[in-house]
Amino acid sequence: MKFTAKKRVAVHGHAALKIALAASVLIIAATFFGYNAARNSQNEHWEAQQAQQQQQIQTPGEQPVAAEPERLGVEGKVYLQVNYTKCGHMVETDVTDKKYVGMTREELENQFANAELTEFSKDKAVFLVETPSVCTLHYIVKYENGMLNIYQPQENQAEPTLYKSIEMDAVNDAALEEGVIFDSLEQVESYLENIES
Structure with missing residues (x-):
């Protein structure tokens, strides 16, 4: 019986040895694969950086190409918008001229120094001017x-043109002394009829 017991111990010892050996192999394999995976990840990252740097390096004699500024095209239009702040109207005028063709944003801004460039492309340039008057x-x-003077504003004139004058006794209306704005001559006539009655 003693012989059998020793044999059993030897068999159990071999099983424990096999398990320990298998566990060691698994640990070594896991460590190896983990190390390789981390190394591959670092290599891929390094290779990506190298490729990016390689693209940025210029070959000898190659000069960086400056972007050509956008220019107003042959069919391009130039508009001047005038915002009349007293009446709230915006009047847009086509001021296109052959001399503007091929000009850059900056060159056009120099041509319209008193206006703000609000839109620019090869097809269109729009300038804005604000004026504290009526259209x-x-x-x-x-x-x-x-x-009692009736004035009508005129294009390209700083002061409105006198349309009609009516002799009138003193008026106690501060608004009339400042100037009252009307949309039409009919409105002016209606207003005058109300004053006279």
Whole structure:
């Protein structure tokens, strides 16, 4: 019986040895694969950096190409928008001229120094000017020195043109002394009829 017991111990010893050996092999294999995976990841990252740096390196004699500035095309249009702040109207005028063809943003801005460039492409340039007055679609009625004057703004003139004057006694209306804006001549006539009655 003693012989059998020793044999059993030897068999159990071999099984434990096999398990320990298998566990060691697994640990070594896992360590090896983990190390290789980390190394491959680092290599891929390094290779990507190298490729990126290689693209950025210029070959000898090669000069960096400056981007050509956008220019107004042959069919391009130039518009001037005037914002009349007293009446709130915006009037847009086509001011296209052959001399503007091929000009860059900066060159056009120099041509319209008093205006703000709000849009620019090869097809279109839009400039904006604000003016504290009323557009040509209106009439201004103003009491001055015993006269009720009717003015109409004109394009390209700083001061409105006198349309009509009516002699009138003193008026106690501060708005008339400042000037009242009307949308049409009919509105002016209606207003005058109300004053006279």
